[in-house]
C-alpha cells in the first residue's frame with residue numbers, strides 16, 4: 014500500500030509567521046503534527062510519503078505513486094483543498110481520506126470527494142485501515158468514543174519530514190480544556206475533560222525529537238497545557254529531571270489559561286523545565302464581554318497584573334484578543350490598544366469574533382438569525398460572519414486601524430521594551446547557534462537598512478543593548494516576529 018499524506022497550503026496568517034521565515038532560512042513555522050501522528054498509526058508495512066504544501070508543491074508524480082491520499086486540514090486550508098488537492102486527486106483518480114478540523118466540523122461540504130474521518134482518530138483508524146485494504150471506503154468515520162485515551166497515541170513519525178525545513182518542532186501532552194468559552198471549537202472537537210499522556214510517553218517523544226537532531230523551540234500544542242494541574246505538575250517534574258540528564262538544546266512554548274498566574278509552583282516548574290513563552294486567551298479587558306462569552310477564568314482579579322506575574326516568573330506572554338462581542342463598547346479599540354501596550358504583549362493575536370461551525374456561539378447566532386456567512390477559518394482577517402451589535406463597517410474599519418497601530422514599528426518596539434522590563438528569564442539558557450547569528454545579521458540588514466521603521470529599529474536595539482543586554486536574543490526574536498505581524502496587519 015502506498016499512502017501519500019498531504020498538508021495543504023496555508024495562506025499568510027498571524028501564526029504562519031511566513032514573513033519571519035526568511036530571517037531563519039526555514040520554509041515553514043511548524044510541522045503538521047496531526048498528520049505525523051496519524052502516520053504513526055498506519056501499518057508499518059505500508060509505504061508512506063508526506064508532502065507539506067507550505068514546504069514543497071504537490072507533484073503529480075507523488076499523487077500517481079499513491080493508492081490513497083490522506084489530507085489533514087483546518088478550515089483555513091479550505092481554499093487549497095478545494096482548488097488544488099481535490100482537483101489534482103480527481104484528475105489522477107486517487108481517493109482522498111480527510112481528517113482534522115476542516116472535515117470534523119464541515120465534512121458535509123466535501124461529500125463525494127473526501128472520505129471524512131471525524132475528530133480524533135485513534136479509535137476509528139482501525140476501521141479506516143481495514144476499508145482501505147479492502148478498497149471500500151465509507152463516506153464518514155467516527156469512533157463511538159469521541160475522545161480517545163491519548164496514552165495510546167503513538168510517537169509521531171518524524172522520519173517522514175525534514176525537520177530542518179521548520180522553525181519550531183511540535184509535541185502534544187494533553188487534549189481538551191476544562192473551560193467552556195462560548196466561541197471555542199476546542200471543546201467541541203476535543204472535549205472538556207483534559208486527557209493527558211503519561212510522563213514517560215512524552216519523554217519518549219522528546220527523546221525521538223532530540224535523537225532526530227532537533228535543536229531550538231518545541232511547541233506543546235495543547236489546547237490548555239494546564240487543563241489538569243495535577244498531571245501537568247507530575248509531568249513537569251519528570252521533564253526537569255529529563256532535562257538535567259539529557260541537557261538538550263531545546264526550549265518550550267505552549268498555550269494555557271490565565272489562571273496560570275495564580276499558581277507559583279506551576280510557574281516555577283515550567284520555567285525550570287525550559288518553558289520561556291506562553292500563549293494566553295485573554296480576549297478582552299471588557300468584563301461584560303468576558304462574561305458574555307463565559308470566559309470565567311478571566312473575570313476575577315486584575316488581568317494586567319496576572320500577565321505581569323507570568324512575565325516576572327520568566328515567561329513571555331503572547332495573547333489572543335477578540336473584538337466584536339455584543340457587550341463591546343464603541344471605545345473597544347482604544348481599550349484593547351491600551352491594554353496590550355501597557356502589558357507589553359508583543360505577539361498580540363487580535364481578531365474579529367468568528368462563529369466557528371458547531372460552537373455554542375454558532376448555535377446562538379443561528380437561533381437569533383444573525384449568521385450571514387461561513388467562516389474563512391482565519392481569525393485574523395477583516396471579515397465578520399455574523400451580524401454584530403456594533404455597526405459592521407465600524408468594526409472592520411476599526412479593526413484594521415487597531416492592527417496597523419499595534420504593529421507600527423515604534424508602538425511595537427515600545428511594548429517589547431515594556432515586556433523586557435518585566436521579564437526575568439530563569440530557565441536553562443541555550444547556546445547561541447549559527448542560525449541565531451544569521452538571524453541577527455539578517456535582521457540588521459532587513460529591518461535596519463531596507464525597510465520602513467529603520468530608525469525605530471536602531472533606537473530599539475540601542476535601548477536593548479544599554480538596558481537589557483542579556484535579553485538580546487529574545488529581543489531580536491521579537492523584532493523578527495514583529496516584522497511578520499506588521500506585514501499581516503498591512504494586508505488586512
Ligand code: B12
Pocket residue numbers: 023024025026027028029030042043044045046047048050051083084085086087088089110111112113114115118130132133134135183185197198199203234235236369390391392393
Ligand atoms: C498546533 C496548531 C497550530 C500550529 C501548527 C499547524 C500545523 N502545521 O499543523 C500553527 C501555530 C502554525 C497554527 C496556525 C493556525 N491555526 Co492552529 N492550531 C494548532 C493546535 C493548537 C493544535 C493542532 C495539533 O497539532 N494538534 C495535535 C494533533 C495530534 O491533533 P489533531 O491535529 O487534532 O489531529 C488529530 C485529529 O484531528 C485527526 N486528524 C488530523 N488530521 C488528520 C488527517 C487524517 C487523514 C486523519 C484520518 C485524521 C486526522 O487525528 C489526529 C489524532 O487524533 C489546534 C488546536 C487543536 N486542538 O486542534 C489549533 C487550531 C487547529 N488552529 C486554528 C487556527 C484558527 C489557526 C490559524 C488560522 C490562526 C491564525 N490566525 O493564524 C493558523 C492557520 C494555519 C497556519 N499555518 O497559519 C484553529 C482551527 C479552527 C478550525 N476549525 O479550522 C484550531 C482548532 C484552534 C482554535 N480553535 O482556534 N495552528
Ligand code: SF4
Pocket residue numbers: 190191192193194197198199200236237270294
Ligand atoms: S480556555 Fe481556551 S481552549 Fe479552553 S474553552 Fe476557553 S478558548 Fe477554548
